[in-house]
Amino acid sequence: MKINLNYIVAFVFVLACSCAGKISSSNTNFANGKPGKVAYSLLQGTIDRKATMRLATGKASPFNWAYQLIDSSGITIEWNKKVNTDSFPFARFRISTATDVREPCVFEIRLKKSQEKLGEMDIGYATYLQVYELILENGQVKKVLEQGVTIRQIKGKQPQAIFGSNDANIPDVYKPHLLVSKGALAGIDEVKNTLLNRNMYQPFGWMEGVVMDGLQVLSASEPAANKSLQNRFNQYFTNTSFNYIGLNNTPVNNRVMNVETTLPFAMYARLHPRHPSLQTAIDFCKQHQDKKGVISDDPQSAFPTIKTEECYTVSYPLAVIAANRHDKYLQNIAVTNLMARAAALADSTGVYQRTNNKGGREYKNWSRGVAWYLLGFIRSWQQLKNHPDADKIKNEFIRAAEYVMQFQRPDGMWYCFLHEPETVVETSGTAGIAAALKYGYELGVLDNKAATSATKATSALIKFLTPDGLLTGTAQVNKGGEALQRSGYRVISPYTLGFMAYLISPGSPAKSKN
16 A cells, blocks of 8 residues: 555654653643643664665765665664553654655565565655655554564665664654654644754755744744754854755755755855855856846856746845845845846736746746745845835735735645645645745734734644644655646655744744844
């Protein structure tokens, strides 16, 4: 039986604890807001086979963490057989990806001894640092602990890697593990706990940037968010340089790979406005301008591809750097690129995620693309209030927000493509749109209608949270084209924690330095 693992609404509360086999309890809030005690434990598994395959020469895992490649021959994971879980029958078996998957790929999970099939994990088009889980049925937990499990690849041409089990540098949530519980629901407080304490790093670029941005907003009311943010900076930046693992597990040093890589510099610029890495980002933007000053990855093309993402990943960082350096030239570049995208991608008929190489537009009302557009405009406007075109930026944000709110479902969610119910509800777009609406309201740009919309969305998203505060129901990253986005395929992508940070923050950005 093939299980679509991430559609399942969270039914247990689990908090990672470092000692395997120890059953703990914690005060938390249920989805309905009532407090209660919930028993939980994280049981670390151990891969019992030494790695015999390595990534290709010149490739690396994120942060050089230990990994295990999986092919059709499979690997085995085992647990401490002395753990008694009779009173804790519910569990999720989890692994996390260490490779940039560029094809359809499926792992099969079986009990090691009996070879009973437990299910499948569809990791097609995964990024590294994604969490995949298999929810076990009653009676399966004891079998898993007694027998262990085997994982083998049953679809995909290239072996793919998961993070290992014996590397102390790897956060527990990314190691192979089993979460056991009595089965009670958890509340949204675990989102904050995970953001502040669990080091859920993401690929450098727009993914890590979303989390950094959310933490910076949250820091106005949660000082501990600054420590989490600094931990992230330390993973990528030194005193004079920066480095990360880019596309296809390629190590990158002091280089911006593309227009979606620049978002983290917005957050870093606030603390280190003269760091050499910022000049690298600025130079990249200057080198990728067309004759009108519009930045893209292919500025020399007859029809350059411009996307809503760049409102958030290009204009916003440039606006922040400009504000911290009092640089009018960078301000003008930020404004030019916002307004170019407003003209090319948005009108009364919809918000399009990108232009194509024929001069047309694609991905109409793709909810995550809409979120980039809204967040890019409102976050940039806050930095550009004194620019002569500031009102144009604000008015376009208001117009687009009003357009988007009409598509919200009564339950608070938005569809993957706003106007297409057949594409089903999608959590990253919903969370990103709601974050922009909430922020716009708190800045005094939007009215109470936006606040109500964001509140409804937050209540709806709680139903998609895992016990430890991750968001299920997210459309996979956009490597498989528009068809994949329309397919209903959903995953856990930890970058969505950044959107959730906006939604759980009680502070007013108008009173903060964000």
